[in-house]
Amino acid sequence: xxxxxxxxxxxxxxxxxxxxIAGSSGLHAVTMRSVAAxxxxxxSVVQYYFESKEKLLLFALQYLAxxxxxxxxxxxxxxxxxxxxxxxxxxxxTQALPTDAESRTFHLVYTAYAVLSVTDxxxxxxxxxxxxDEMRAFLTDQIRAAQSAGEAxxxxxxxxxxxxxxxxxxxxxxxxxxxxxxxGDALAIxxxxxxxxxxxxxxxRG
Amino acid sequence: xxxxxxxxxxxxxxxxxxxxIAGSSGLHAVTMRSVAAxxxxxxSVVQYYFESKEKLLLFALQYLAxxxxxxxxxxxxxxxxxxxxxxxxxxxxTQALPTDAESRTFHLVYTAYAVLSVTDxxxxxxxxxxxxDEMRAFLTDQIRAAQSAGEAxxxxxxxxxxxxxxxxxxxxxxxxxxxxxxxGDALAIxxxxxxxxxxxxxxxRG
DNA sequence: CTTTTGGTAGTACGACTGTACTATCAAAAG
DNA sequence: CTTTTGATAGTACAGTCGTACTACCAAAAG
Numbered sequence: 001x002x003x004x005x006x007x008x009x010x011x012x013x014x015x016x017x018x019x020x021i022a023g024s025s026g027l028h029a030v031t032m033r034s035v036a037a038x039x040x041x042x043x044s045v046v047q048y049y050f051e052s053k054e055k056l057l058l059f060a061l062q063y064l065a066x067x068x069x070x071x072x073x074x075x076x077x078x079x080x081x082x083x084x085x086x087x088x089x090x091x092x093x094t095q096a097l098p099t100d101a102e103s104r105t106f107h108l109v110y111t112a113y114a115v116l117s118v119t120d121x122x123x124x125x126x127x128x129x130x131x132x133d134e135m136r137a138f139l140t141d142q143i144r145a146a147q148s149a150g151e152a153x154x155x156x157x158x159x160x161x162x163x164x165x166x167x168x169x170x171x172x173x174x175x176x177x178x179x180x181x182x183x184g185d186a187l188a189i190x191x192x193x194x195x196x197x198x199x200x201x202x203x204x205r206g
Numbered sequence: 207x208x209x210x211x212x213x214x215x216x217x218x219x220x221x222x223x224x225x226x227i228a229g230s231s232g233l234h235a236v237t238m239r240s241v242a243a244x245x246x247x248x249x250s251v252v253q254y255y256f257e258s259k260e261k262l263l264l265f266a267l268q269y270l271a272x273x274x275x276x277x278x279x280x281x282x283x284x285x286x287x288x289x290x291x292x293x294x295x296x297x298x299x300t301q302a303l304p305t306d307a308e309s310r311t312f313h314l315v316y317t318a319y320a321v322l323s324v325t326d327x328x329x330x331x332x333x334x335x336x337x338x339d340e341m342r343a344f345l346t347d348q349i350r351a352a353q354s355a356g357e358a359x360x361x362x363x364x365x366x367x368x369x370x371x372x373x374x375x376x377x378x379x380x381x382x383x384x385x386x387x388x389x390g391d392a393l394a395i396x397x398x399x400x401x402x403x404x405x406x407x408x409x410x411r412g
Numbered sequence: 413c414t415t416t417t418g419g420t421a422g423t424a425c426g427a428c429t430g431t432a433c434t435a436t437c438a439a440a441a442g
Numbered sequence: 443c444t445t446t447t448g449a450t451a452g453t454a455c456a457g458t459c460g461t462a463c464t465a466c467c468a469a470a471a472g
Contacts, residue, residue, distance in 0.1 A: 172373040178335070
């Protein structure tokens with residue numbers, strides 16, 4: 001066996017190069033050649049570690065989704081102990097906003113993928129496309145828990161609130177991406193609406 | 207002068223062919239050849255009436271935006287006389303949902319364009335990209351008017367409500383497109399949230 | 413009639429794309 | 443040492459794209 005090469009690391013390097021391109025120039029600018037150049041390798045290397053462009057794209061998106069997911073979980077864990085429903089919900093929803101380069105790239109690439117998946121069944125069947133469904137179920141449970149604990153009005157339709165909030169968060173994220181509102185404004189609007197549903201227990205903000 | 211040919215009609219025919227393709231196969235499937243074939247013309251004809259693909263795309267999107275805009279205005283006019291703020295707001299927001307083929311195509315194509323515009327300044331400079339801003343201002347005014355008329359709580363932040371509702375509407379539209387929620391569910395959720403902000407005056411639904 | 417000209421079709425070209433293929437290099441195995 | 447083999451590079455090919463170009467046709471103008 002000749003040179004040592006950590007396949008996992010190489011694949012990560014290439015995936016990150018792809019995401020840099022997708023984040024700065026769009027998903028349509030992602031080609032075997034552009035990714036290879038960005039990663040500092042030849043096209044053959046990209047071919048060697050990913051047998052096709054489709055496999056590469058899928059891996060890169062899962063790679064990104066996993067990193068974002070980890071960030072959300074970290075935010076939830078850091079939401080205080082014990083975490084109130086309000087803090088958990090807020091952590092999940094605000095994490096979806098494109099506030100920094102990574103979440104911006106995630107939003108952009110994920111939306112581009114979503115648009116493609118509408119007319120491409122193969123993409124729609126990908127596992128990460130069901131993430132919003134899980135988020136919705138999670139938020140619904142959180143709101144119901146808050147209602148049980150008396151932290152939220154009992155007459156709320158938890159499912160409708162969760163779905164609406166998630167849609168609002170996604171829509172605000174897109175608006176931020178388009179430059180129609182700033183990330184700060186989007187955050188404030190999200191907190192405003194959150195306050196009308198699951199009021200914050202008391203005083204201090206983190 | 208030989209044959210007569212209504213340029214406006216030809217351009218409309220071609221634009222509609224483009225939108226059919228974009229709506230069924232995605233914006234990436236829009237090529238000079240596919241549009242020409244769909245319209246039943248040769249590529250040369252498409253070239254003849256649109257000097258470039260970019261011009262064609264822009265015209266088609268404006269064509270679609272105008273039709274949707276007309277539908278929104280028609281819905282607003284049909285919202286009763288005199289139209290209550292609630293009915294007007296509801297008409298605008300629900301029209302944005304992809305409930306039929308035309309609005310579905312509009313949502314899909316518009317979102318695809320929006321994604322592209324993030325990394326393409328030339329697209330971002332297009333006039334129809336400012337439509338959401340106008341909608342936001344319009345909705346804000348409507349909510350303020352409702353507050354003045356005592357139809358909505360005075361302590362609402364009209365701007366935050368308008369921006370949030372618009373984002374929610376857009377997000378729900380995307381969810382419908384992705385098949386995560388049905389159009390009926392999205393409508394119900396939108397009405398539910400509308401009811402918490404600008405309650406419906408009384409009884410009967412249209 | 414002939415001439416002009418708006419409209420249509422076919423074709424060709426250069427630039428890209430994904431990918432298959434071959435060659436090369438260096439380190440481990442014998 | 444020689445042989446093997448994981449890793450990298452270069453090249454070639456078939457396909458698609460937008461678009462320029464030429465040719466052709468038929469109706470109006472002279």
